[in-house]
Amino acid sequence: MISLAALTALCPPPAVVPPAPDWPRVEDTLGMGLPQDYKELITTYGPGRFCGFITLYQPHAPSEWADLTGPMPARLRGQIEEVRQAARHPWQLPHSPEDLFAVGVTGNGDYLFWVTRPVGTPDEWTVAVNEALRAPWFTYNGSLTEFLVSVLSGTTSVPMFPKDLLDLAPAFTPSPLESGSPAAVARTPASTRVIRDWASAKGYDLPERGRIPIEIIEAWKQENPN
Incomplete structure (x- = not known):
């Protein structure tokens, strides 16, 4: 595809990558086709x-925080309306949560979603970005690859992304897990007990039982990116 060729020219991929996923199995797990x-x-x-x-x-990523086939996409979809309704002045959503499927995250806790419309035609899906499940939202009318090309080339500016994002030349850094580092080990998802203990130490008012608010999860992730 032209957009992928443009992306690899702009941001060269690693010389060695893991074997490609079994895409039919992945799509069967998700119950939908992928772009x-x-x-x-x-x-x-x-x-x-x-x-x-x-x-x-x-x-099938080793950490649930980055696993497309794990619980995160559905969990985030369910929390979008929850976070909005919890706000003192709920904001207008540009897309129905049912139409959003999380496909990425940024170092600032912004989420990238596919807007899964039209249903059953994934190659026509567009991309939406939002700030930690809150307003503002930004929608890009193109594919994920086209979005990356546009952002990394400086053609598109996403309001919630850092102004200095492109101060250095665009680059792709493989994760240590797949780079062949002997010290790399598979990361396991953090337990709710770990997050609760961290929140308590930080002075958050968190009940001993029940769902951990997304604000606390996001704060924990920011302080514990690895």
Whole structure:
């Protein structure tokens, strides 16, 4: 695809990447087809970060925080309206939560979503970005690969992204887990007990039982990115 060629020219992929996922199995797990450009992106780049900032979710990733086939996409979809309604002045949503499927996250806790319309035609899906499940929202009328090309080339400016994102040349940094580092180990999802203990130490008013508010989860993730 032209957009992938443009992205690899702008931001070269690693020389060595993990084997491509079993895409039919991935799509069967999700119960839906995936955009062809996403499958080519993951096959070409593997896990890692664009500009040290944008991380795409991977199928069957070792950490639930980055697992496309894990609980995070559905969990985030369910929390969008919850966070909005909890606000003193709820904001208008540009897309129905049912139409959003999380596909990535940034170093600042912004989420990247596919807008899964039209249903059943994933190659026509567009991209939405929001700030930690709150307003503001930004919608890009194109594929995920086209979004990356546009952002990393400086053509598109996403309001919630850092102003200095492109101060250095665009680059892709493979995750240590897949880079062959002997010290790399598979990361396991943090337990709720770990997050509760951290929140208590930080002075958050968190009940011993029940769902941990997304604000606290996001704060924990910011302080514990690895």
